[in-house]
Amino acid sequence: MDLATPRGRARSENSRQAILAAAVKIVGTDGYAALSIERIARESGTGKQTIYRWWPTKADVVMEALLRKVELNIPIPDTGTLNGDLTEFLTTTMRVARMPHVPDLLRALAAEAQFDAEFAERFRATFIEHRRTALATILARYRSDDDGGIRSSTLLDVVFGVIWYRLMIRPSADDFDTLVPELAALVGSDGRP
Amino acid sequence: MDLATPRGRARSENSRQAILAAAVKIVGTDGYAALSIERIARESGTGKQTIYRWWPTKADVVMEALLRKVELNIPIPDTGTLNGDLTEFLTTTMRVARMPHVPDLLRALAAEAQFDAEFAERFRATFIEHRRTALATILARYRSDDDGGIRSSTLLDVVFGVIWYRLMIRPSADDFDTLVPELAALVGSDGRP
Amino acid sequence: MDLATPRGRARSENSRQAILAAAVKIVGTDGYAALSIERIARESGTGKQTIYRWWPTKADVVMEALLRKVELNIPIPDTGTLNGDLTEFLTTTMRVARMPHVPDLLRALAAEAQFDAEFAERFRATFIEHRRTALATILARYRSDDDGGIRSSTLLDVVFGVIWYRLMIRPSADDFDTLVPELAALVGSDGRP
Amino acid sequence: MDLATPRGRARSENSRQAILAAAVKIVGTDGYAALSIERIARESGTGKQTIYRWWPTKADVVMEALLRKVELNIPIPDTGTLNGDLTEFLTTTMRVARMPHVPDLLRALAAEAQFDAEFAERFRATFIEHRRTALATILARYRSDDDGGIRSSTLLDVVFGVIWYRLMIRPSADDFDTLVPELAALVGSDGRP
DNA sequence: GGGTAAGCGAGACGGTACGTCCGGTCTTACC
DNA sequence: GGTAAGACCGGACGTACCGTCTCGCTTACCC
Numbered sequence: 001m002d003l004a005t006p007r008g009r010a011r012s013e014n015s016r017q018a019i020l021a022a023a024v025k026i027v028g029t030d031g032y033a034a035l036s037i038e039r040i041a042r043e044s045g046t047g048k049q050t051i052y053r054w055w056p057t058k059a060d061v062v063m064e065a066l067l068r069k070v071e072l073n074i075p076i077p078d079t080g081t082l083n084g085d086l087t088e089f090l091t092t093t094m095r096v097a098r099m100p101h102v103p104d105l106l107r108a109l110a111a112e113a114q115f116d117a118e119f120a121e122r123f124r125a126t127f128i129e130h131r132r133t134a135l136a137t138i139l140a141r142y143r144s145d146d147d148g149g150i151r152s153s154t155l156l157d158v159v160f161g162v163i164w165y166r167l168m169i170r171p172s173a174d175d176f177d178t179l180v181p182e183l184a185a186l187v188g189s190d191g192r193p
Numbered sequence: 194m195d196l197a198t199p200r201g202r203a204r205s206e207n208s209r210q211a212i213l214a215a216a217v218k219i220v221g222t223d224g225y226a227a228l229s230i231e232r233i234a235r236e237s238g239t240g241k242q243t244i245y246r247w248w249p250t251k252a253d254v255v256m257e258a259l260l261r262k263v264e265l266n267i268p269i270p271d272t273g274t275l276n277g278d279l280t281e282f283l284t285t286t287m288r289v290a291r292m293p294h295v296p297d298l299l300r301a302l303a304a305e306a307q308f309d310a311e312f313a314e315r316f317r318a319t320f321i322e323h324r325r326t327a328l329a330t331i332l333a334r335y336r337s338d339d340d341g342g343i344r345s346s347t348l349l350d351v352v353f354g355v356i357w358y359r360l361m362i363r364p365s366a367d368d369f370d371t372l373v374p375e376l377a378a379l380v381g382s383d384g385r386p
Numbered sequence: 387m388d389l390a391t392p393r394g395r396a397r398s399e400n401s402r403q404a405i406l407a408a409a410v411k412i413v414g415t416d417g418y419a420a421l422s423i424e425r426i427a428r429e430s431g432t433g434k435q436t437i438y439r440w441w442p443t444k445a446d447v448v449m450e451a452l453l454r455k456v457e458l459n460i461p462i463p464d465t466g467t468l469n470g471d472l473t474e475f476l477t478t479t480m481r482v483a484r485m486p487h488v489p490d491l492l493r494a495l496a497a498e499a500q501f502d503a504e505f506a507e508r509f510r511a512t513f514i515e516h517r518r519t520a521l522a523t524i525l526a527r528y529r530s531d532d533d534g535g536i537r538s539s540t541l542l543d544v545v546f547g548v549i550w551y552r553l554m555i556r557p558s559a560d561d562f563d564t565l566v567p568e569l570a571a572l573v574g575s576d577g578r579p
Numbered sequence: 580m581d582l583a584t585p586r587g588r589a590r591s592e593n594s595r596q597a598i599l600a601a602a603v604k605i606v607g608t609d610g611y612a613a614l615s616i617e618r619i620a621r622e623s624g625t626g627k628q629t630i631y632r633w634w635p636t637k638a639d640v641v642m643e644a645l646l647r648k649v650e651l652n653i654p655i656p657d658t659g660t661l662n663g664d665l666t667e668f669l670t671t672t673m674r675v676a677r678m679p680h681v682p683d684l685l686r687a688l689a690a691e692a693q694f695d696a697e698f699a700e701r702f703r704a705t706f707i708e709h710r711r712t713a714l715a716t717i718l719a720r721y722r723s724d725d726d727g728g729i730r731s732s733t734l735l736d737v738v739f740g741v742i743w744y745r746l747m748i749r750p751s752a753d754d755f756d757t758l759v760p761e762l763a764a765l766v767g768s769d770g771r772p
Numbered sequence: 773g774g775g776t777a778a779g780c781g782a783g784a785c786g787g788t789a790c791g792t793c794c795g796g797t798c799t800t801a802c803c
Numbered sequence: 804g805g806t807a808a809g810a811c812c813g814g815a816c817g818t819a820c821c822g823t824c825t826c827g828c829t830t831a832c833c834c
Contacts, residue, residue, distance in 0.1 A: 005832075005833095006778085006831095006832090007776080007777050007778065007831080007832065007833085008776080008777040008778020008779065008830080008831070008832080009777080009778050009779040009780075009829065009830040009831055009832095010778085010779075010830075010831065010832095011778095011779070012779070012780070012830095015779090015780075015781095031308070032307075032308060033308040033309065036819080036820060036821085037820075037821075037822085038819075038820055038821080039820090041781090041782095045781080046780080046781070047780065047781045047782060047783085048781095048782090048783090048821095048822080048823095049779090049780080049781085049782095049822095049823085049824090050779075050780065050781080052822070052823085053779080053780095107307045108307060108308075110304075110307070110361060110362060111303075111304035111305075111306075111307035111308060112304075113361075113362075114225070114300045114301060114303070114304035114361060115224070115225060115226040115301075115304060116226065124362075124363065128362060128363060132363075148378065149374065149375065149378055150375045150378060150379055151367075151371075151375065153365075153367060154355070154367070154372065154375045154376075154379075157355045157358050157359060157363070157365070158351055158354070158355050158379065160358055160362070160363075161351070161354030161355040161356075161357065161358030161359075161362075162347070162350045162351050162354040163354075164354065164357065164358050164361070164362055165350050165353060165354035165357050165358070166350060166354075168303060168306075168307060168357070168361070169303060169306075169317075169321060169353070169354075169357055170317065170321060170325075170350070170353075172346075172350070174344075174346060174347070178344075179347065181342065182342065182343045182344065182347045183347075185341065185342050185343060186343055186347075186351065186379065198801070198802090199800085199801090199808095199809095200800075200801070200802090200807075200808045200809065201799075201800065201801090201807080201808035201809025201810065202798065202799040202800060202808080202809055202810040202811070203799075203800065203809095203810075204810070204811095205810070205811065208810090208811075208812090229788080229789055229790085230789080230790075230791085231788080231789055231790080232788095232789090234812090234813095238812080239811080239812070239813095240811065240812045240813060240814090241790095241791080241792090241812095241813090241814095242791095242792085242793090242810090242811085242812085242813090243810075243811065243812075245791070245792085246810075246811095391827075391828095392782095392783095392826080392827090393781075393782045393783070393826075393827075393828095394781080394782040394783030394784065394825080394826060394827090395782080395783055395784045395785075395824065395825040395826055396783095396784075396825075396826065397784070398784070398785065401784090401785075401786090417694070418693070418694060419694040419695065422814085422815055422816085423815080423816075423817085424814080424815055424816080425815090427786090427787095431786080432785080432786065432787095433784095433785065433786045433787055433788095434786095434787090434816095434817080434818095435784090435785080435786085435787090435817095435818085435819090436784075436785065436786075438817070438818085439784075439785095493693045494693060494694075496690075496693070496747060496748060497689075497690035497691075497693035497694060498690075499690075499747075499748075500611075500686045500687060500689070500690035500747060501610075501611060501612040501687075501690060502612065510748075510749065514748060514749060518749075534764065535760065535761065535764050536761045536764060536765055537753075537757075537761065539751075539753060540741070540753070540758065540761045540762075540765075543741045543744050543745060543749070543751070544737055544740070544741050544765065546744055546748070546749075547737070547740030547741040547742075547743065547744030547745075547748075548733070548736045548737050548740040549740075550740065550743065550744050550747070550748055551736050551739055551740030551743050551744070552736060552740075554689060554692075554693060554743070554747070555689060555692075555703075555707060555739070555740075555743055556703065556707060556711075556736070556739075558732075558736070560730075560732060560733070564730075565733065567728065568728065568729045568730065568733045569733075571727065571728050571729060572729055572733075572737065572765065587804025587805060588803070588804050588805040588806075589804090589805075590805070591805075591806070594805095594806075594807095615793080615794060615795085616794080616795070616796085617793080617794055617795080618794090620807090620808095624807080625806080625807070626806060626807045626808060626809085627795090627796080627797095627807095627808095627809090628796095628797085628798090628805090628806075628807085628808095629805080629806060629807080631796070631797085632805080632806095
C-alpha cells in the first residue's frame, strides 16, 4: 500500500534548516523570551506562513531544533546490577542535559508547556515519557513495584524530579555530577537492609 | 527614629484588592496565558498605571494574590522523630499545595520565572527558600550533612523535586497523599539499616 | 523601463476609504481635538498599524481626506484684465474654501502645522504653494514685481492673509463674498493713479 | 461697600512666577508641543492642582506669560497724516511681534485657539481686538467706512492678515521691515487717485 | 512540454497588549 | 483655605507580534 504521491512543490529543506537555525540562534543570543515567529521569519529569510504551515507554535520549532541536538534513542544500560545500571543511566542523562544550550531550551519548553496544554502533551510524549520508560525498564529488572512501600513510579518521579528541580526551580551551585552516586544510592537501596 | 512622613494621597486599598481579585479570577477562568495587565485593569476598574506603580510584572501581581491565599509562616513540626516530623511537614505542604487555584498559580509562576530572571529571584526568595529552610531545619535535627553519602541538600531537592515534578512536568493520576509516607520512608531512612 | 514589481499583499483600498471617511466623520462630529489614531482605527474597523503604515500623523490622514474633497488643479483664469482674473480667481477660491467641513479642516491643519514642523512642510507644499503660484502667475501678467513700491509677493500675502485671517483668527460675520470685489480693487489698482 | 476679606492662605505669588517661568522655559527649549501641565508642575516645583486652580488650560498660562513680556497699552500714534500714523503703528507692532520667543508663543496660542473655542474667545478678547481697535481708530480719522469701495474693516483684516499669514502659514524670508512701507502705501492710498 | 497544484518570500490586514505619558480629579498632611 | 505631593481612573501614544490573508513566483509532478 502506498500513500498518495504528494502533488505540487515539495517542502523546502533549506527553509526548514534556516528556521531551526534561526530559532536556536535567537534563543541562544537573547533568550527564549525574545523569540517570536516574526523574528524567526525575518532572521531565517523565510515567510511567516511557511513556519505556520509546518509547526503549530514557536515552542514546537524549538522542540524540533532540540531534537536535532540530542539523541533520544540511547540504549538502556545493562551492567548486571541496579546500582551499575542507575549510574550509567544517570551519567548519560546528565551529559545530554548539560550540553550547550540544552538546559535553557528544556527550561523554556517546560515553561511553555504550562501555558499551552496541547503543546504540553506533545512535549511529554516526545521528551518525558521516553526517558522515563527507559528508567522504568531498569527498575523493573531489580525490584517489584512497591518494594519497601515505595512504588517504582514514585522513584521515577524522584529521579527526574530532582533533575528538573535543579533546572527550573533552584539552579544550584551543587555539582550535577555528585548527584549521580547520591541518586544511585538513594534509589538503589530504598530503605532495604 | 521616625520614618519619613508619607506625602500625597495614600495608596488605595480598594484598588489593591480589586486588582488581586481580578487577577485570580482571570487566571481561574481562562488560565494564566489569558492574563494581561490591560485586562486586569479593565476588569478591576482601575488604571494600568496603578498596577505598574505597585507591581513590576503581572507575575508579581499573581504572586501577591497567592500569598494572600497561602500562609507561609507554618510552624516547623517537632514530633520527636524524623519520620514524624517529615510526615507532618509533608502533609501540611501537600494540603496547601492542593488548595483551589493554588497548583495552577504555582505552575504559572514557576513558568514565568523561566522567562524573567528578575522575577525568578523574587519568586525563589519568597516561595522556594522559605519552605526549604523549614525542611532543612528538620533534617538537621536528625542527620549529619552527608549521612550515608547523601547530602541533606540533595534530600531537600528530592522532596521538593518530586512535588514540582508532579505539578509541572507530569501531572500524575497518582494520589498526592500516598506520596507522603513514601517520601517519609525514602528520606527518613536513607540507605541506613 | 520597469519599476520594481510590488511584492506581498496589495494595499487595501477598502481600508483606505474607511479610514479617510472615519476621520472626516470624527472631525465633523466632535471636532479635530477629538480625533485620535486610536479612534479612527476603532470607527473605521481597521488596525492602528494600518494607519501608521500609510500616514505619518493624523494630520496627514485629514489632509488626504481634504484633498479628496477639493480639487487643487483649478485652471488659472485668463479674462484679459487683471481685475477680471482676480475676481474669477478669488470667487473660485472662496467657493472651495467654504464647502462643507472644508474651513474646519483647513483650520485644523494649519493649527497642527504650528506644532509639527515636518507636517508643516508637507502642508505648505501641498496646499499653500499651489494656489499661491496660480495667483502669482496672474499678477505677473499685468504688473512688474514692485509696481508702485509694492512687491507682488506682498500682494500675494495680502490676498491669502486676509482669507486665512478670517478663517483662523477672526471668524467674521462679514460676508466673504463682498471680500472679492474689495480685494480685486485693492490688489488690482495698488496705489497707481 | 467692601468685598469680603479672603479667608485662609493667600495665593502664592512665588508659585505664580515659578509656573509662568517654567512654561516659558519649556516652550523656549522644546517647543509648545512639549508643554504639559504635568511638566510645568514638575519643573516649577508646584502641584498640578495649583495650576488648575488659577488657569483653565495650559494655553492660558502661556498667554499670561506672554502678557508679561509685551505691553498692549501702546499709545495710538497721531502724526497728522494717515501714512505717518500707519507707519508708526506698524513699526511698533512689528517690533513687539519680533521680540524673542514672541512669534512662537503667538503661533502656539493661535493654533490652540483652533482646537478650543473657549480659549479662542479669551485669546481674541485679549490680543486680537485690542490692537485692532487701535488701528481702527487711526483709519477712522482719515477715511469714511467704505472709501473707494473698500470697507475699513476689510483693511484691518488686510493689515493683520498679512502679519499672521507670515507668522503661521508661510514663514517668509522676506524682511518684515520692508512690509511696513508697503502696507502703509497699500492701505494709505486705497485705490484713490 | 503544458497544466495544475502546492510551497515559497513578502508583506498587508484586523487585532491585542505592551509600557509610558498626560489629563483632570481627589486625598493627605502641612502651613 | 492654599499648597506640594502624589495616587487615582481613563485614554491615547507608537511599537511589536499574533495568526490570517493575498500577491506573484517557483517547483515538481502529471498527462
